[in-house]
Amino acid sequence: MTIGDKAPEILGKDEQGRDIRLSDYRGRKLVLYFYPKDNTSGCTAEACSLRDHYGDLQAQGYEIVGVSKDSAASHVKFKEKHSLPFPLIADVDRRLMEAMGAWGEKTMYGKKTMGTIRTTFVINEEGIIEQIFAGKQVKTKEHAEQILQK
Secondary structure, three states, rough: OOOOOOOOEEEEEEOOOOEEHHHHHOEEEEEEEEEOOOOHHHHHHHHHHHHHOOHHHOOOOOOEEEEEEOOOOHHHHHHHHHHOOEEEEEOOOOOOHHHHEEEEHHHHHEEEEEEEEEEEEEEEEEEOOEEEEEEHHHHHHHHHHHHHHH
16 A cells, blocks of 8 residues: 555454444544554554554544554453553454555564564545555654654
C-alpha cells in the first residue's frame, strides 16, 4: 500500500473477537499501526506513547487501531497491563499485514528474517492512506507526537 491507496474494508478481529472494519471509522482519521510483538520494549513504548496522547489524538479527529500477529489472549493481557484504550487486531494469519505491506524481510543483528515491519498508516476520513511511517521512521517513544505534527 502506498499514499493515495484506499485501505481495505475488512481489517480483522480485535482482542474481544469483534470485527473491525474501515467503515467503522468513516468520518474520522484512523491511525492503523503494525508492531512486531506484545510486551517487547519498542512495542510497549509505541503503544504507551499512543495511550498517553490518546486524548490529543482524538481531539484532532484520530482513532487508533493496533495490529500484530499475537493472539487475542496476548492482546488482552497487553491491553490490561498497559491500560490501552484502543483495539488491537489479532492478525495471526498475517492477512492484513501482508495486504498492507507490513510483513516482509528485515535484518536483525545482521541476520535476515521474515517478520512484521513496524509501520503506521494514517488514513483519512474517506479511507485513503495519507501518510506512512515505516521501519526506522517510527520513533516508538514519540510516535504520537510524530502523528500530531504531520
